[in-house]
Each structure stands twice: as structure tokens, then as C-alpha cells.
Amino acid sequence: MLTRQGRVIIRFGAELIIEDEHGQRHRCTTRRNLQHAVCGDRVTWTPSDSGNQVVNGILPRRNLLERLDPRGQIRPVAANIDQVVLVIAHRPPPQWPLVDRYLVAIEALGATALLVINKADLDEGTGDGMEERVDLYQALGYTGLRTSVTTGLGMDSLRTHLRDATSVLVGQSGVGKSSLIQALLPDEDLRIGELSEATGEGRHTTTSARLYHLPGGGELIDSPGVRDFTAPPLPVDALARGFVEFRPHIGHCRFHNCAHDREPGCAIKAAMEAGEISEQRYASYLAMKRS
Ligand SMILES: Nc1nc2c(ncn2[C@@H]2O[C@H](COP(=O)(O)OP(=O)(O)OP(=O)(O)O)[C@@H](O)[C@H]2O)c(=O)[nH]1
Ligand SMILES: [Mg+2]
Ligand SMILES: [Zn+2]
Known part of the structure; x- marks a missing residue:
């Protein structure tokens, strides 16, 4: 047949x-x-x-998003992801090492990262360091987009960024992922999905990812397991490459197998001391490498 x-x-x-x-x-x-x-x-x-x-x-995959389940097993979640929308907010304040952890996973996946700063309506310019940090990410080449589900600010721009891609949305609890998805996908289909999560009915719906067509174009793959996925650990070279600003310095360390930690003659550490790599990003790298 x-x-x-x-x-x-x-x-x-x-x-x-x-x-x-x-x-x-x-x-x-x-x-x-x-x-x-x-x-x-x-x-x-x-x-x-x-x-x-x-x-x-x-058929051959462009990539495969995998997560560590609570028992430490690697589970495949979704395939052929073009873009990961990484959501942060003024409240709860971002855990920057966690943001870096997501960015590394996105780089390893070979997907585009879109940084969404949600709850822009709460931005009181309170000097929470958000602006400086977002500027840092933008200087690294990441796109940052301010949104508010409450006022609708930035939502059209977000829809435009989602239009020609298969995306997933991730981020820490409380930043507004469900609210954003509800605004992007106001149809019944999604509400049913959310309902079965809430009632615990149909065990699979809580972990199974599902692909949705967005009304304005593009596709969104979503599930609770996608939204808060924990990426499996990476080997040191892939980890270092996940920090995009490290890349020009990789291969210039004294030791070819340098882990950019306590080794003498490390080009990454030298770049950090010269102010070319931010101390916080290097600290995120060390935290990930040592964990
Ligand atoms: N002021 C303001 N509040 C928002 C905005 N977006 C979401 N919220 C509120 O923030 C709270 C958390 O939003 P959720 O959408 O549940 O967050 P979440 O990321 O899905 O959280 P988890 O499901 O726990 O991971 C809710 O009370 C929302 O109403 C926004 O743009 N502005
Ligand atoms: Mg939610
Ligand atoms: Zn090194």
C-alpha cells in the first residue's frame, strides 16, 4: 500500500x-x-x-529536544525545533545562571533563542539589573523582546517572530508562560489540554508534547515537560561552545584539553580578565561545568 x-x-x-x-x-x-x-x-x-x-x-531530524526526567533518565521530548522562546520577567526576578543554562541547551540544540522579557507593565525602572543583563545578551547576538500579556505590548511582534518557525516556549515558574500561550492560542483545543493537566486525567497529557498551529502562522510545540525542561549534561567542549562569546577563544588555551577552570594559560579566563567575557557568564560556565 x-x-x-x-x-x-x-x-x-x-x-x-x-x-x-x-x-x-x-x-x-x-x-x-x-x-x-x-x-x-x-x-x-x-x-x-x-x-x-x-x-x-x-525522517532525518534537524534536532531532538531531550530532558532529564525526575529519575535522571534522558527522555526525548520533541524534534525539529527551529526556535526556543526563553521567557523571563521582572517578577519573579530572573535566575541568570538558569537563563544561561537554557541558552547553552538552545545552542547545543542548534535552535535560535528568542529572549522574551514578559510583564513589561511591571517595569518600574527599579534598577533590578534587568536592562544591563538584557543588553549583554543582545550584544552577544540574541534578540530580546519586551511583552506584556496584560497590556498586549509586544504581542504582535512576538507573533511575527513565531510566524515562520516551529518554536517551543521555556522558562522558570511564574514568568507568564501559560498566560503567553493562552494569548497566542486562544482556542478550545489548548484549554482542553490544560484541563486534563489540571485534573491529572490522562497521565500522558501531562508529559506528552503537542504541536499547535498558531493562528498567525508558525507552530508551537508545548507541554509542561517542554516548558520547564532540564537539559541533560553536556561534555565540556560542547558546554564551552554553548557560551557563544567563548567560541573565538576556544583552541587558544595552553592545553588542548583545557576545561577553562583552574588550568594555567587559559584563553577564556584571559578574555574574561581583559573584560571581553563577562564575569557572570564565566561564573555560569563554571557552575555548569562543576555540577
Ligand atoms: N502584570 C503581569 N502579570 C502577568 C503577565 N503575564 C502573566 N502574568 C501573571 O503572572 C502569574 C504567573 O503567570 P503564569 O502564566 O501562570 O506563569 P507560568 O510561567 O505559566 O508559571 P508556571 O506554570 O508555574 O511555570 C499569573 O498571575 C499571571 O496572571 C504580564 O504580562 N503582566
Ligand atoms: Mg504555567
Ligand atoms: Zn581554557
Whole structure:
């Protein structure tokens, strides 16, 4: 029988919902021995009238978002992510080392980071260091966008940034991720998803990522497990590359296997002492490396 292509928009245990090129959805199971397909995967599948439809292949992935589950196991969450929207807010105040941890994970994923500073309506210019730190990230090449779900400020701009990409939204608790998603996806579909999370009904909905089409274009993959994902640890070289401003200095240390910690002749530390790399970013690197 004819094999078709589709995209995984949701997974419940062994069952997948596939969307075809016409936007129609099909319930499928996976062929045995097939690698775990996740939300966002492009797959091949075989239609069937008997209802026994099977996914038989996963097309090459652009990337795979993985998380550490509470037991320390690495779990695949979603595939083919173009952009990660990293949400921070004036309240609760950002934990900058955590922001750096997310940025490193985004770099390792090969996705674009979009920094959203939400609750702009609470910005009283109180000298909380937010502006300086956001300026630092912008100087590193990251885009920063101020939004307010309350006043609508920046929301059109956010929609524009989401338009041509598959995105996920992440950030610490209380920054307004659910509020932003509710504003971006005001349809019933999402509310049902939130409801089943709240009631605990359907255990899978609490962890399964789901792909949504945004009304203004673009796609958002969302689940609680995506929003607060904890990335698996990285080897030292990938960790250092995750700090984009370290990259020009990598390979210039005295020791080729320098971990940029206590080694003499470290080019990264020299750049930090020369003021080219910020002390806070270097401190974030050390904290991640030593943990
Ligand atoms: N003033 C103001 N409050 C906001 C804004 N966005 C969200 N909030 C409020 O901030 C609180 C937390 O928002 P949530 O959307 O629940 O935050 P969250 O990131 O989903 O939090 P978790 O689900 O715990 O991770 C709620 O009381 C929101 O009403 C905003 O732009 N301005
Ligand atoms: Mg929430
Ligand atoms: Zn070094």
C-alpha cells in the first residue's frame, strides 16, 4: 500500500496522531522496533481502511529536544525545533545562571533563542539589573523582546517572530508562560489540554508534547515537560561552545584539553580578565561545568 508522509503532532504512549500534508489527522501506531517517534517528527506512514495505520519510518531530524526526567533518565521530548522562546520577567526576578543554562541547551540544540522579557507593565525602572543583563545578551547576538500579556505590548511582534518557525516556549515558574500561550492560542483545543493537566486525567497529557498551529502562522510545540525542561549534561567542549562569546577563544588555551577552570594559560579566563567575557557568564560556565 501507498506510503505517505506526515508530522507527529501528539503522542500518547504507543499511539501517535499524525497530520498529513492537507492538515488531516490520523491515528497511528508505530511499527515495532522503530525508534521512539516524538512530537514534531516527520514520519512515513501507511494509510489503511481497517484503522490499523502504522508509522514505519522517521525522517532525518534537524534536532531532538531531550530532558532529564525526575529519575535522571534522558527522555526525548520533541524534534525539529527551529526556535526556543526563553521567557523571563521582572517578577519573579530572573535566575541568570538558569537563563544561561537554557541558552547553552538552545545552542547545543542548534535552535535560535528568542529572549522574551514578559510583564513589561511591571517595569518600574527599579534598577533590578534587568536592562544591563538584557543588553549583554543582545550584544552577544540574541534578540530580546519586551511583552506584556496584560497590556498586549509586544504581542504582535512576538507573533511575527513565531510566524515562520516551529518554536517551543521555556522558562522558570511564574514568568507568564501559560498566560503567553493562552494569548497566542486562544482556542478550545489548548484549554482542553490544560484541563486534563489540571485534573491529572490522562497521565500522558501531562508529559506528552503537542504541536499547535498558531493562528498567525508558525507552530508551537508545548507541554509542561517542554516548558520547564532540564537539559541533560553536556561534555565540556560542547558546554564551552554553548557560551557563544567563548567560541573565538576556544583552541587558544595552553592545553588542548583545557576545561577553562583552574588550568594555567587559559584563553577564556584571559578574555574574561581583559573584560571581553563577562564575569557572570564565566561564573555560569563554571557552575555548569562543576555540577
Ligand atoms: N502584570 C503581569 N502579570 C502577568 C503577565 N503575564 C502573566 N502574568 C501573571 O503572572 C502569574 C504567573 O503567570 P503564569 O502564566 O501562570 O506563569 P507560568 O510561567 O505559566 O508559571 P508556571 O506554570 O508555574 O511555570 C499569573 O498571575 C499571571 O496572571 C504580564 O504580562 N503582566
Ligand atoms: Mg504555567
Ligand atoms: Zn581554557
